[in-house]
Amino acid sequence: MSDLLTPEEMKANLDYHTPHSGWMNTPVNIRKGMYCYASNPKSVETLGLPNARKWNPMEEDWELPENWQQILHEGFKERLERFRSIKVFMDICVRCGACSDKCHFFIGTGDPKNMPVLRAELLRSVYRNDFTRFGKIFGKLAGARPMTANVLKEWWYYLFQCTECRRCSLFCPYGIDTAEITIFGRELLNLLGLNIDWIATPVANCYRTGNHLGIQPHAYKDMLDFFVDDIEDITGLRLEPNFNKKGADILFITPSGDVFADPGTYTCMGYMMLFHYLKEKYGLDVTWSTYASEGGNFGFFTAHEVMKRLNAKMYAEAKRLGVKWILGGECGHMWRVIHQYMDTMNGPADFLEEPVSPITGTKFENAKSTKMVHITEFTADLIKHNKLELDPSRNDHLKVTFHDSCNPSRGMGMFEEPRYVIKNVCNHFYDMPRNTIKEQTFCCGSGSGLNAGEDMELRMMGGLPRANAVRHVHEKHGVNILANVCAVDRAALPALMEYWVPEVDVTGTTELVANALLMPGEKKRTTDLRSEPLPGMEEEADE
Amino acid sequence: MGLAEILEQHKGAIVNKWFQTVIETYPQDTARFLKNRKDQFANPVGSTTLRGLQGLFDSLFTDLNREQIIGYLDPIIRIRAVQDFTPSQALAFIFELKTILRKRINQALDDKNARRACDQLESRIDIIGLIAFDIYMQCRETIFSLRTNDEHRKTLQTFKRAKLIVEDSDVQPNLKSVT
Incomplete structure (x- = not known):
């Protein structure tokens, strides 16, 4: 007898429905065709930017510096003090959703993490955890989460799925410039040497x-x-x-x-x-x-x-x-x-x-x-x-x-x-x-x-x-x-x-x-x- | 009432159910957007999918013209071939129509008639499925060729810049005929 599956068995193995877990609990799945190669360390060195090294987004270990969480936290803090706009953009969003279906990447990929509001929320969640009293006390209930290696990978994956085109900003009743948030996020990633080569070289x-x-x-x-x-x-x-x-x-x-x-x-x-x-x-x-x-x-x-x-x-x-x-x-x-x-x-x-x-x-x-x-x-x-x-x-x-x-x-x-x-x-x-x-x-x-x-x-x-x-x-x-x-x-x-x-x-x-x-x-x-x-x-x- | 009439009567409901099955392959929030946003330029995935499914459903009752089926099917497959789906997930929606139709037909016709009607329609759906494989592969091949063309162009440019390639030369090779 053939050991091939019957059509019913084959169908039973297929699940076309995405898990109904909240976005914080849906882990990032880095898929080929969706990301650019990691930066060449020589190019990072030429620019005098930190943490130049060989790394591969598809590998588990991104060869991060030992104190990477501290580097990010301090980088975040410094920029909040330096750029008033970023501080305002972190605090002011009421998640009305006006921007959510305006992004070409969301429209094309259908990935909710490409809704501008959610892409920004990837950063805001860490902001709440690290810099707001409410977030520190209530944690997840207040939309806060600590920075982990998985969160970092999520940042990298989605911040390089934004073209900084600002179409979403046009529809934001508060005038939040989501491109600025991406620019800011990428700048933080560069502190850890996490650029893409199509940019770095x-x-x-x-x-x-x-x-x-x-x-x-x-x-x-x-x-x-x-x-x-x-x-x-x-x-x-x-x-x-x-x-x-x-x-x-x-x-x-x-x-x-x-x-x-x-x-x-x-x-x-x-x-x-x-x-x-x-x-x-x-x-x-x-x-x-x-x-x-x-x-x-x-x-x-x-x-x-x-x-x-x-x-x-x-x-x-x-x-x-x-x-x-x-x-x-x-x-x-x-x-x-x-x-x-x-x-x-x-x-x-x-x-x-x-x-x-x-x-x-x-x-x-x-x-x-x-x-x-x-x-x-x-x-x-x-x-x-x-x-x-x-x-x-x-x-x-x-x-x-x-x-x-x-x-x-x-x-x-x-x-x-x-x-x-x-x-x-x-x-x-x-x-x-x-x-x-x-x-x-x-x-x-x-x-x-x-x-x-x-x-x-x-x-x-x-x-x-x-x-x-x-x-x-x-x-x-x-x-x-x-x-x-x-x-x-x-x-x-x-x-x-x-x-x-x-x-x-x-x-x-x-x-x-x-x-x-x-x-x-x-x-x-x-x-x-x-x-x-x-x-x-x-x-x-x-x- | 014959099969054609029954399906014509329930066309709206069947296509809607089919559309719902397709958009449920996306995350919940996305499915809501794909369903509710009616503007074809603000929601190209939802509107293209619905338009294609309507056309495909109608074509089930014609003489199954390949070009016509491609016209309805290609825009849907072209989108799903680049989205986050495995090949089987990208194309499964075609075969889901069988289940939807079977339920409708079983409700309306007696067993023997229903069986025969289903057989006919399911063969037709299989043909659409086979055409879908062709389209899917053609889309993937286009993606691969875009990628290789890009590499080819970059390499060629590098060679040109390094002056390793001479395109037009005034010097003609002095070759003797071998005859």
Whole structure:
């Protein structure tokens, strides 16, 4: 007789119901595909951060320092005294649940510990135990619990399942910024050397060589020179970008992802073409820097001090070159760092001028103190003043929608500028549903250092609400391209689209601008920046 | 009353029960959210699942067009293939429909007729189950290929940066023909 189970026996062994235990009693189950590899000890050492060592999240023993509980307690205490916001966020939540179903990770994974309120409760429970009289006396009854190795693992697992996108904060009646809680929690974990490598190594690279990828200055220049060749093939024009030019009008800084990873590279070519155009037409002198060669700041996902260090180099370079102000590329979290932290961290940048467009005379009031202007605002202003000659029909094969990146939208309130730019360079634009865009935008699911390969399941689940809205406009309007203004989006969304809506491609906004830009002296274009034939234009060229 | 009429009459209740079975595979708090939040953009998992189940139920009474079944099934499986489920847990919901239908049919029809009706429907559900295996594997393969492509791209970039790869060369190899 066969010893195989009968279907009934097999079914009896399957339990599709989760245990109905309270969240404190539900142990963390670290699952492959949901976490990023542990940080390389060399990178942790490079940054001078404590407790660098080899460790593996899947192993029982995380090789913690002997007095790890004391380190955490003291770290917690110090930060409660230092950051009034954290103290308030720990105390003020009434667990109304308004945030609970707003997180893309909760929506996608269905794991209640990804409800922002519960993710924060992981920390609050320890806060109550260690720092409140009520918690000390009543313990679990008061929602308090002591810090144990299992609690620590739970912190690590879930604090790296938050992209710090702040969608939940939008719905909080008290204005609790859950991203701040994650930032704070990750900073505590870094005291124990518990970072992920997708963050730690880029940060170490950036600290040492100026960008996340560790590209040295000559290689950075080589890459832009490749683009010069490609642009010559497409437009017939030979560009001469400035590098480290002292006395230039403007220093341009963008994430290094734009220089080294498709499809960001096409956006980078777009910047170069725009600057060439502005130089030819209006004499604008923009320089690139091979030292401040990174706009992104993964220090932001590590610790405040590390964020400050990486941010400082951008301003040091602006000072060294003697430029008037800084123009920033299409990046996400760079803008949150600039807009919300820079001024009190490394500012005021009073050695720079208050940004005024030399071409239109527009004063960028919002950048008055930081002295750094977003390229999309800059371009929108140029278009508004008819300073760019454009042929949007070159983008006629594209049906475009726009993904608001979390940080430029929620972090600095930039909603209309990218749409204005896209509508002027493309003839077919369709917004996604209102509750998935602008201030309510859904994250790409891979921000805050989570766009690695090993956590692909997490990324796909986190990006599900975004992809679901893209699918809607794809089915309704035939949308075939997803525009954005963020290098992490350009790196992360292609994989997300491939899984959920494979018919949709990803582009930066400046790539669309450069496709439409009529450059003085250019040859008749037959391809777009990706060297793909422009429908209709190719035929004309053949005639 | 024949089987088709009975099922048509009870369609709402059957699909609801089926939907309830699926969302009970999630933790309690999540199940509540998946059931109660009606907006398809705020609750893509719940709305996609319900829409798919409705379609699948209707397709049981048609000529079982594979493409049509994939259209209803793929969005549900695509979600469950990345969530925290083993393959059997991810797909078990399809076979749960058998139990739900059997109960309904047994209540409404006499034994002999009920048996025959169940047999027919259960074979059809099995076909849907087999298609689900294909979709599930395809989803997992996509995840694996996304992961390997990512590694491949990183390696290639590193080689390019180290100038170990020459893509276009003006120098043509001087090879002699062997003929």
